[in-house]
Amino acid sequence: MKKITFALLALLPGIASAGTIAIINAEIHTLGRAGVIAHGTLIIRDHRIDAVGENLAPPQGAQLIDAGGKPVTPGLFDAYTSLGIKEIDGVEESDDSAAKKPRYSAALDVTDAFNPRSTLIPVNRIEGLTRAASAPDSASGGSLIAGQGAVISLGSLSDWLVKPRAAMYAQLGETGAKLSGGSRTTAWAALREAFDEVRRAGSARVNPEHPSQLTAEDIEALRPVLAGDEPLVLYLNRASDILSALKFADDNGIKLIVRGGAESWLVAAALAEHQVPVILDPRLDLPQHFESLAARADAAALLQKAGVLLAFALDDEFNTHNARNVRQLAGNAAAQGMEREAALAAITLNPARIYGVDGTLGSLEAGKIADVVVWDGDPLETTSFPRKVFIDGQEVPAISRQTELRDRYMQRLHLGPYAKQ
Amino acid sequence: MQRPIHAAALAALLICACSGQKQGTAERDPYSSTYAPPAAVPVLIQHATVLTGTGSRLDDGDVLIQDHRIAQVGKGIAAPAGAVVVDAQGRWVTPGIIDPHSHLGVYASPEVWAMSDGNEATSPTTPDVWSEHSVWPQDPGFEQARMGGVTSMMILPGSANLIGGRGTLLKNVPATTYQEMKFPGAPQVLKMACGENPKRVYGSQHKFPSTWMGDVAGYREAFAKAAEYKAKRDAAKKKGGTAPERDIGMETLADVLDGKILVEMHCYRADQMATMLDVAQEFKFKISAFHHAVEAYKIAPLLKATDTCAVMWADWWGFKMEAFDGIRENIAMVDAAGACATVHSDDPIGIQRLNQEAGKAMAAGWRAGLDIPRERAIRWITANPAKALGVADRVGTLENGKDGDVVVWSSDPFSVYSHADLVYIDGVLRYDRAHPAAQPESDFKLGVLGQEEEMQ
Secondary structure (H helix, E strand, C coil), X not given: CHHHHHHHHHHCECCECCCEEEEEEEEEECCCCCCEEEEEEEEEECCEEEEEECCCCCCCCCEEEECCCCEEEECEEEEXXXXXXXXXXXXXXXXXXXXXXXXXXXXCEHHHCCCCCCCHHHHHHCCCEEEEEECCCCCCCCCCEEEEEEXXXXXXXXXXXXXXXXEEEEECHHHHHHHCCCCHHHHHHHHHHHXXXXXXXXXXXXXXXXCCCCCHHHHHHHHHHHCXXXXXXXXXXXXXXXXXXXXXXXXXXXCEEEEECCCHHHHHHHHHHCCCXXXXXXXXXXXXXXXXXXXXXXXXXXXXXXXXCEEECCCCCCCCCCHHHHHHHHHHHHHCCCCHHHHHHCCCHHHXXXXXXXXXXXXXXXXXXXXXXXXXCCCCCCCCCEEEEEECCEECCCCCHXXXXXXXXXXXXXXHHHCCC | CCCCCCHXXXXXXXXXXXXXXXXXXXXXCCCCCCCCCCCXXXXXXXXXXXXXXXXXXXEEEEEEEXXXXXXXXXXXXXXXXXXXXXXXXXXXXXXXXXXXXXXXXXXXXXXXXXXXXXXXXXXXXXXXXXXHHHCCCCCCHHHHHHHCCEEEEEECCCCCCCEEEXXXXXXXXXXXXXXXXXCCCCXXXXXXXXXXXXHHHHHCCCCCCCCHHHHHHHHHHHHHHHHHHHHHHHHHHHHCCCCCCCCHHHHHHHHHHCCCCEEEEEECCXXXXXXXXXXXXXXXXXXXXXXXXXXXXXXXXXXXXXXXXXXXXXXXXXXXXXXXXXXXXXXXXXXXXXXXXXXXCCCCCHHHHHHHHXXXXXXXXXXXXXXXXXXXXXXXXXXXXXXXXXXXXXXXXXXXXXXXXXXXXXXXXXXXXXXXXXXXXXXXXXXXXXXXXXXXXXXXXCCCCCHHHHHC
């Protein structure tokens, strides 16, 4: 019980003072203009990064943390999860990630269902994940237009909402076809129909009696997307589908983000030219679907070379529970030829850019929010682990439901440090 | 508790069955392996960091493979005449990786209905089906797994059924028929499943079983019948009486009771594994390994006492209620408690990186205060799966006389940056990272890019 009380106290703003913290003797991966500072100091004051650089003197009275020459990075940011809206996939009552509705649930907003006390949040944040997009997910059934996601913090029970309605999510390609009547053509028709209707509605309040599968609330939710203010994240894998999406976005003035993107390397030049980012899982190198026949292990490296803005997220059923594994994705991308710093950007700065929160998040630069991880080794190595995680300048307790299970059974079985003398 | 039959003993038995063809058909594998490694020159790998799989580490070590087998492991080994010499300075050598739980070929890529052949989910008890009959050797997952250093994998039926059918161990060689991949002489296994999957699949159709107690009743019913069948079969053999009417499913279960077929059982929860150990004791069969075993850490001493392996993921958790208590330290804790711990993939993407998965589990153990050197952790993906599958006398370690299944890694195999540079299976070079264009490729992958792009 004591541990739990401590954990909660640490999360309540104002009770535990953020104070001033100086992380010294660190290999700082700023992801900013300063690049990598081989031996630097990072100063956190009042939840923000106060200064980063070489030869910085720690302020008087600052709490000193010696990184021992090890890497310090921005907090990790997963570009696609259902954190806070899904506890156990197989337990329906605990899963709010999808509406079982035909075609459109654009009005669905994850913030209505978000649970900051989800056990998944500590499990992921003790491994360095500090921010995530929490998104509706209709891959396993639900709506073509799934709804609106938010950028959330993993560090607070009260101030978890970073950016509501950060993006609208929809499924095209094979999944979209399945959800909309069995063909890609019906999926595209349904998507066009939805945006045409929003356009026809103009600025007028929609008559709730209107004959459409879109509700008045759906139309309201799609307006900022059509205005180009809120990005549309389309799940697409086949190269030809991605090209169709680029044209659709151009025709409608929509700000597009491609998620999935198994064959995106084939159309990398077009993606770069249109400045359309891709949310990719670089592990997926098999022709697991007919829409991903050209999937390959070095897709991330090819996209990076072409100048495509890349973020990594797991593209499988573990995208939420194991969002912590984004750094394994980055490590594998680096092993396949992507520059390491670029791979790190795909799980820190780039997601922040994609969702328009890079003004305050994503890099270690003066003035930004202090999401900072001190590692015990190369952060892209799966054998490394955080020594300290700060969110909003506050250290996260190294406790989760999983560490409590571990400690209980390590003791009960007299293992390791609990061995009988 | 009956001991699992040794692979060598089983191989001898198979030979006997072949020479005495008038004997009962049940003992002879009618779908024999046609795998035979092609002729290969000796290979001497020099100056490597060698993790032998026996728990030892050899710095600046050499490994000699000759006549398809490990001929010598040590330092300063002289190259036999005509040998290929591989300078592996700065590189690491391990036994070939063994995945004890894969569905490659039975749930192949592409994941379309036509290729979905892993669950005969029309009855909860199907001991009559054999996964090998579903294996599609053109699954591109095989070659990707080979690039990850996987030299053998157990192809199991799925977990929809209480008793899902026989599994088959394959050598990861390019082939047109599954018989050309089949691990010669390996014991056959029976896949069984606990918990949520069978009761969901059948319960949702308002059929038996719809509860965990229904699951248990289902195993007991099947093995009670099998015991009767076996008694008749034994009596007929001894006294030359009438053999029971041939029943393909009962043949499998009776062979389990005879200890000829190993039981590989999908089970997540600690209490459910304990219940299954009791079921096994009631009917006098042996469970070789619990697969997935997300809560194995809670009953590690029981697993040790019953000589039961736990086949686990490094970090999958929370996708079902029975997986909610998964922890990163599961594998390391089972190992530290003295039980047989192994890593599996159950996944065509995960099988390509079993070395990384073992690395994650090893590092989680370090953080929990467990002392796990790399030479020990490598056993989780080599020697221990070999034990779980009953082929520990053939593969899983670099010891004289064992199959020449060897991987040369570009660096520490537990590193995310490490690649399998060279993969030998029975002494034959089956993957060479330096020559990507020369590697075997599934028929399915031909022409998929369009000829214009393939020319680039």
